[in-house]
Amino acid sequence: MTVVGDISAEAGRQAERPLRPVVNVSDLPSVVYGSRVVTWWGTVGFMAAEAATLSACVASYYYVLRNFESWPPLRTALPDLFIPTISLIVLILALVPTYLFARAAKRFDKRATVRWMWVAVVMMFIATGLRLMEFGALNVRWDANAYASVAWAVVFAHFTLLLADTLETLLFTVIMQRRDPARYYPGVAEDAFYSYFMVAVWIPCYVTVYLVPRWV
Amino acid sequence: MSAQPQPAERAVEPDPNSPASLHARLEQVWRNGPGLWGWLTSVNHKSIALRSIITAFTFFGIAGIEAALMRVQLARPENSFIGPDLYNQLFTTHGSAMMFLFAVPMVQSVALYFVPIMIGTRNVAFPRLNAFGYWTYLIGGVLLFSGLFTNTGPDQGWFSYVPLAGPGFSPGKRVDIWAQMITFTEIAAIVAAIEVIVTVFKQRAPGMSLNRVPPFVWAMVVMSFMVLVAMPYVATASAMLAMDRLIATQFFNYTEGGDALLWQHLFWFFGHPEVYIIFIPGLGMVSAIVATFSRRPVFGYTAVVLSLVAIGFLSFGLWVHHMFATPLPQTGESFFTAASAMIAIPTGVTIFCWIATIWSGRPRFDTPMLYVIGFIALFTIGGLSGLLLASVPVDLQITDTDFLPGHIHYVLLGGMVFPLFGALHYWFPKVTGRMMSERLGKVSFWLLFVGVNVTFFPQLLLGIAGMPRRVYTYLADTGWGGLNLTSSIGAGLIALGILLLVVNIARSLAAGPAAGADPWGGETLEWAISSPAPDYNFAYIPIVHGRSALWADTGDLDAVAGLREDRREVLQTTMLDAVPDSRHEHPDPTIVPLLTALAVGVGLIWGIFDPIGFDVGAVLMFIALAAWGWPQKTKPNSHEIVEVPNDRRR
Numbered sequence: 001m002t003v004v005g006d007i008s009a010e011a012g013r014q015a016e017r018p019l020r021p022v023v024n025v026s027d028l029p030s031v032v033y034g035s036r037v038v039t040w041w042g043t044v045g046f047m048a049a050e051a052a053t054l055s056a057c058v059a060s061y062y063y064v065l066r067n068f069e070s071w072p073p074l075r076t077a078l079p080d081l082f083i084p085t086i087s088l089i090v091l092i093l094a095l096v097p098t099y100l101f102a103r104a105a106k107r108f109d110k111r112a113t114v115r116w117m118w119v120a121v122v123m124m125f126i127a128t129g130l131r132l133m134e135f136g137a138l139n140v141r142w143d144a145n146a147y148a149s150v151a152w153a154v155v156f157a158h159f160t161l162l163l164a165d166t167l168e169t170l171l172f173t174v175i176m177q178r179r180d181p182a183r184y185y186p187g188v189a190e191d192a193f194y195s196y197f198m199v200a201v202w203i204p205c206y207v208t209v210y211l212v213p214r215w216v
Numbered sequence: 217m218s219a220q221p222q223p224a225e226r227a228v229e230p231d232p233n234s235p236a237s238l239h240a241r242l243e244q245v246w247r248n249g250p251g252l253w254g255w256l257t258s259v260n261h262k263s264i265a266l267r268s269i270i271t272a273f274t275f276f277g278i279a280g281i282e283a284a285l286m287r288v289q290l291a292r293p294e295n296s297f298i299g300p301d302l303y304n305q306l307f308t309t310h311g312s313a314m315m316f317l318f319a320v321p322m323v324q325s326v327a328l329y330f331v332p333i334m335i336g337t338r339n340v341a342f343p344r345l346n347a348f349g350y351w352t353y354l355i356g357g358v359l360l361f362s363g364l365f366t367n368t369g370p371d372q373g374w375f376s377y378v379p380l381a382g383p384g385f386s387p388g389k390r391v392d393i394w395a396q397m398i399t400f401t402e403i404a405a406i407v408a409a410i411e412v413i414v415t416v417f418k419q420r421a422p423g424m425s426l427n428r429v430p431p432f433v434w435a436m437v438v439m440s441f442m443v444l445v446a447m448p449y450v451a452t453a454s455a456m457l458a459m460d461r462l463i464a465t466q467f468f469n470y471t472e473g474g475d476a477l478l479w480q481h482l483f484w485f486f487g488h489p490e491v492y493i494i495f496i497p498g499l500g501m502v503s504a505i506v507a508t509f510s511r512r513p514v515f516g517y518t519a520v521v522l523s524l525v526a527i528g529f530l531s532f533g534l535w536v537h538h539m540f541a542t543p544l545p546q547t548g549e550s551f552f553t554a555a556s557a558m559i560a561i562p563t564g565v566t567i568f569c570w571i572a573t574i575w576s577g578r579p580r581f582d583t584p585m586l587y588v589i590g591f592i593a594l595f596t597i598g599g600l601s602g603l604l605l606a607s608v609p610v611d612l613q614i615t616d617t618d619f620l621p622g623h624i625h626y627v628l629l630g631g632m633v634f635p636l637f638g639a640l641h642y643w644f645p646k647v648t649g650r651m652m653s654e655r656l657g658k659v660s661f662w663l664l665f666v667g668v669n670v671t672f673f674p675q676l677l678l679g680i681a682g683m684p685r686r687v688y689t690y691l692a693d694t695g696w697g698g699l700n701l702t703s704s705i706g707a708g709l710i711a712l713g714i715l716l717l718v719v720n721i722a723r724s725l726a727a728g729p730a731a732g733a734d735p736w737g738g739e740t741l742e743w744a745i746s747s748p749a750p751d752y753n754f755a756y757i758p759i760v761h762g763r764s765a766l767w768a769d770t771g772d773l774d775a776v777a778g779l780r781e782d783r784r785e786v787l788q789t790t791m792l793d794a795v796p797d798s799r800h801e802h803p804d805p806t807i808v809p810l811l812t813a814l815a816v817g818v819g820l821i822w823g824i825f826d827p828i829g830f831d832v833g834a835v836l837m838f839i840a841l842a843a844w845g846w847p848q849k850t851k852p853n854s855h856e857i858v859e860v861p862n863d864r865r866r
Contacts, residue, residue, distance in 0.1 A: 015733055024776075028778075028796060041341070053451065149459075167841075
């Protein structure tokens, strides 16, 4: 690399550099979708942080597991499978209206967007209710032993994501129904994008909390 | 920067395209509101970053005073200046504040101030989120010191080992305050990291492809990615600790199958990257200073950037070297020793690149450059003492001795504080429009440089002599008195150096000579605009033609026109090549970020005393976030240019 020779650093510059416009961007779009817009990247950032949080909980689960000869520990019942499995199925099914409202949002089709958003919201509220019942289905209180604590931690950590996503979708639905500003449509699509993530990360959590105790 | 425009002047402005007229219009749109309300509602990245920098310096000052008090106590054997309980609170809050309230927020604030300007945009990607992050951080910091000042200061050490920090051995609220402070600062850190990454990925000036991004900006991006992965671990760990204490979970209680080592793993999986989270931005600052003061671009740009990325990755494979004194499998120890040695390679590459830069350039040794030289010297001693610690047999002998504080202070003062002070002298003219005194700057540099060595080298020796860390006093016949007194004298020199620095800042603010736009002949875009930078940063978004944006074009800069001047609009460009792609409207000032942070504050602080507080906080937060998401009032002449995506699925 060569030395830049003509920089007179001793003098410095008093005046700011004149800026000479040579390109005009006024006809660039102001509403775009997906990775072209900052909010998509922001969502990805939060996904990364949330995935790291869940991974810390799941890693703790397997770390503590090594301390026990039987898992779940003696005199601790296995978690139920019925409610958690129904809850998982509802969550996955909720992705269907989610996909449909994201697709409608990309067409700027207000009616279809709002309609499928309401369906998704109702299903996510059902999933949230089922998740609350899952805490009972764990069949152990959080303070019984370390097994109980880590199992609760995994389910609770993901519960916060589910609740946040459900409320966010509800909020977007109300906004879209009443106002539907053009620049909110990409946000709606990102809300769906986040839901895919939220459901996807639950699957290893579900396997960990409900199936692993049956396998080890 | 010119004064705020008067409406009357604008009315008679003859030419709407003149620079003054454009400035007036943009200033009108981008400036903060007036008065206290304007201050509370600001979403300008420079306003928020600057107050964050001042906040971090304030915490640095308080934690520094704590250090001075501890050095007074240790200056002679069997001193009774400070009792053991207060001493425990002092060293815990000193370490916690320096790590969580000073180092990380400080480097992130410097990033949030300069990254948007260096990449040629008008604000960070999410202005309200940025404000929210600051308020959250502030509440966390105030919480920690409120604890200390009410004799409820955490007293379990900054890494809060269980079982000491658990409910059995630390009753009361001290550790809970620590745990919640962690949660506040980690939320703020994660938010700031997302800001930096997204701003750099999507808002770079046209032409600034990824291989033209300044090394300083690269360093901040790498640091931000590390924050995203590392910080959730300590936040999870501290939440588990709080739950063990508040609602009797058993994560770390060995009688119920919990595990004390789980804490150490979770904490150090964050804690070791943390060192590099602090240090990599230091490398970025050094790169900026070295280039400008050697008057040539950094030697080996690609090698420097790849090394930064490599350090970021490798730093996640080292955490167990903090745990060599625990029962670990031998192969594990060997692996982590090797990984610890391996990170010396990319670190060495960057150091050699700077030496080559200085060697082949025409260096000037102004104060910022002195701090760079000081950094290289101190960091080398810090690194060498770290090599001793990376060796398992040596580590077993000196772990938990005074060698540790000696080592960490060499590394952190050398690796972060010295580059930071260099950066302070370097960018002070840009932030304030005034130059600092070179003479005072050099005196305070030498006081600090000598002071750091006089303070911390004796601590390395004391550690080898067997003095444990974290003891509030020692007996005279240990023979440790002389070295401790030396160390305390060194601390006095550091205090004097900092004091002179503060005097220099105050004097320069009041009466420093005007800096002009570019006092150092800098390489990067921040030196193209006036000092201090206007609220909108760039009247037109510059177009970049090379790695050294200002050295590649020595005259006028090509620029982009067409962003709206009647609202806050920024240019979004493509991620790899920075081709103009779309326009994005930013929110106006709003109180909602503050309210959201207060909701988080109510939840986390109330939760210390009663778990119902968490629920209340969650409800308040939902209300605040609903206000956040609600569409702002539609502005006149609002028309969106909508591009229907090319969706193959239809």
